[in-house]
Amino acid sequence: MVSTETGPPTGTGVHSPGRAAVPQRQLRTDRWWLPQLATVTGLLAFIGYSTWRAFEGAHYYAPPYVSPFYSPCLAANCVPVRGGADWTLFGDWWRLSPALLVLIFPLGFRLTCYYYRKAYYRAFWSSPPACAVPEPHTRYTGETRFPLILQNLHRYFFYVAVPFAMILTYDVALGFRNTGGEWGHAGLGSFVLLGNVALIWAYTLSCHSCRHIVGGRLKHFSGHPVRHRLWQFVGRLNVRHMLLAWSSLASVGLTDLYVYLVSSGAFGDPQLF
Amino acid sequence: MTYQAEFRVWRGDSTGGSFESYRVEVHEGEVVLDLVHRLQATQAPDLAVRWNCKAGKCGSCSAEINGRPRLLCMTRMSTLSPDEPVVITPLRAFPVLRDLVTDVSFNYAKAREIPGFIPPAGLGPGEYRMQQEDVERSQEFRKCIECFLCQDTCHVVRDHEENKSVFAGPRFLMRVAELDMHPLDAAAEAGLDRRATAQDVHGLGYCNITKCCTEVCPEQIRITDNALIPLKERVADLKYHPLVWLGSRIGLRRKD
Numbered sequence: 348m349v350s351t352e353t354g355p356p357t358g359t360g361v362h363s364p365g366r367a368a369v370p371q372r373q374l375r376t377d378r379w380w381l382p383q384l385a386t387v388t389g390l391l392a393f394i395g396y397s398t399w400r401a402f403e404g405a406h407y408y409a410p411p412y413v414s415p416f417y418s419p420c421l422a423a424n425c426v427p428v429r430g431g432a433d434w435t436l437f438g439d440w441w442r443l444s445p446a447l448l449v450l451i452f453p454l455g456f457r458l459t460c461y462y463y464r465k466a467y468y469r470a471f472w473s474s475p476p477a478c479a480v481p482e483p484h485t486r487y488t489g490e491t492r493f494p495l496i497l498q499n500l501h502r503y504f505f506y507v508a509v510p511f512a513m514i515l516t517y518d519v520a521l522g523f524r525n526t527g528g529e530w531g532h533a534g535l536g537s538f539v540l541l542g543n544v545a546l547i548w549a550y551t552l553s554c555h556s557c558r559h560i561v562g563g564r565l566k567h568f569s570g571h572p573v574r575h576r577l578w579q580f581v582g583r584l585n586v587r588h589m590l591l592a593w594s595s596l597a598s599v600g601l602t603d604l605y606v607y608l609v610s611s612g613a614f615g616d617p618q619l620f
Numbered sequence: 621m622t623y624q625a626e627f628r629v630w631r632g633d634s635t636g637g638s639f640e641s642y643r644v645e646v647h648e649g650e651v652v653l654d655l656v657h658r659l660q661a662t663q664a665p666d667l668a669v670r671w672n673c674k675a676g677k678c679g680s681c682s683a684e685i686n687g688r689p690r691l692l693c694m695t696r697m698s699t700l701s702p703d704e705p706v707v708i709t710p711l712r713a714f715p716v717l718r719d720l721v722t723d724v725s726f727n728y729a730k731a732r733e734i735p736g737f738i739p740p741a742g743l744g745p746g747e748y749r750m751q752q753e754d755v756e757r758s759q760e761f762r763k764c765i766e767c768f769l770c771q772d773t774c775h776v777v778r779d780h781e782e783n784k785s786v787f788a789g790p791r792f793l794m795r796v797a798e799l800d801m802h803p804l805d806a807a808a809e810a811g812l813d814r815r816a817t818a819q820d821v822h823g824l825g826y827c828n829i830t831k832c833c834t835e836v837c838p839e840q841i842r843i844t845d846n847a848l849i850p851l852k853e854r855v856a857d858l859k860y861h862p863l864v865w866l867g868s869r870i871g872l873r874r875k876d
């Protein structure tokens with residue numbers, strides 16, 4: 348802490364002319380960098396894991412469980428899932444892992460999500476690194492121009508995310524079979540898939556675009572009682588959007604890991620009934 | 621329980637300044653503003669500070685304590701460590717007048733740029749009728765005490781002086797949202813689309829929803845979640861949603 352007299356500031360940002368001549372760029376004494384560090388660690392861990400699994404192209408089907416990374420299957424080179432969502436929209440010219448065709452949609456949904464935007468703008472782009480901590484950039488235009496203006500397309504990813512959640516729900520149903528394909532059975536994996544899809548739905552429905560679409564765009568709630576109720580319901584989920592974003596991300600990864608462990612023979616799925 | 625605290629207060633004006641250190645006695649239950657007053661009474665009679673209600677309701681006493689924008693009267697000493705100095709500066713996004721007092725007229729200029737409520741035709745004073753569920757959202761925004769802590773913290777203007785001309789700041793974008801959600805506001809009839817002006821005139825696109833305004837708001841208004849993001853979605857309806865855009869062009873969408 349310097350206490351020598353400083354002349355008028357001549358810089359930019361908090362050192363712009365006219366502002367108080369405080370020499371320090373910021374004076375926070377708490378651990379403001381901790382949430383950012385946690386965000387970077389969490390996201391990099393997921394990106395690392397999912398990249399490996401997406402390119403691996405194997406061990407994603409442990410009958411009757413299919414990994415959420417590989418469903419639906421849009422390529423011709425998938426392991427056939429009994430009764431599964433296999434639509435060969437792409438011909439057999441697609442030689443890469445079939446997960447890559449599918450993962451771009453949830454990736455786009457999460458990349459344009461209002462919560463993840465906040466998280467990575469702060470943690471990866473330092474814009475700002477934390478509140479009242481100056482950002483290192485000399486110019487700032489926010490989301491006013493290309494490419495960040497494309498964040499406004501988030502709702503289209505939401506529209507796509509809903510059928511994806513439906514397919515994953517269907518996969519959960521398929522998971523209530525035994526290895527021979529008979530219904531009414533369940534193993535630990537059935538409930539892993541079920542828990543995962545519940546979190547996926549909660550995350551998807553708590554989306555800010557969803558909140559807007561179901562009712563937020565109205566001026567008069569009194570004229571639309573049903574949409575008002577829907578808006579209130581989504582609003583209650585929306586308060587926890589950050590929590591749901593992280594827990595659904597973790598659960599997708601862990602569900603895939605479970606399928607991988609069972610499929611690769613490292614772990615035997617306990618049969619419950 | 622009383623103890624001696626070290627206070628480092630920025631003293632100066634627009635020509636420069638420095639931190640002055642003081643030792644001052646802290647009593648149980650006090651807030652930072654109490655200590656600033658004790659300094660004025662005992663050691664620094666010329667220390668400039670703006671305050672009024674000492675109840676977190678007038679919005680005058682905004683400053684930065686240990687680098688965080690806060691109300692002096694709502695920051696309890698018991699939340700600060702007794703072993704570390706308490707560092708107080710004026711708001712760092714606005715021009716300083718003297719010591720802890722800044723010139724917040726940027727905010728008044730921005731307030732004036734936003735067209736006010738447009739009364740609906742054919743309704744006289746006293747004839748306005750609104751349902752509670754239609755005004756609930758704006759009631760949250762009306763809790764604002766105009767402390768301008770959000771305006772001070774928002775990195776769009778705090779870190780980029782040049783953006784002040786194009787960006788209204790969270791408090792006033794919230795005002796646009798409030799009016800756009802107002803059940804009786806007749807902007808559309810008057811040829812004003814508040815969604816278009818939010819983006820084109822008031823700079824909504826500069827906000828990158830990093831939520832610092834929400835973090836510092838002493839009224840706990842969920843500015844980002846309830847005003848800024850919904851406003852961004854409304855702008856997307858107008859500007860980035862081809863189906864809605866087409867529907868409104870050919871008159872398919874009914875008014876709501």
Ligand code: SF4
Pocket residue numbers: 773774775776789790826827828829830831832833834844848
């Ligand atoms: S959420 Fe937007 S308005 Fe609020 S502080 Fe961040 S950038 Fe500024």
Ligand code: SF4
Pocket residue numbers: 763764765766767768769770771791833836837838839840841843
């Ligand atoms: S919105 Fe909150 S932080 Fe901003 S001026 Fe109003 S009360 Fe202060």
Ligand code: FES
Pocket residue numbers: 456457460461462463501505550551553554555556557588
């Ligand atoms: S999914 Fe996060 S805001 Fe839409």
Ligand code: FES
Pocket residue numbers: 671672673674675676677678679680681682691692693694
């Ligand atoms: S003195 Fe009124 S808000 Fe602090």
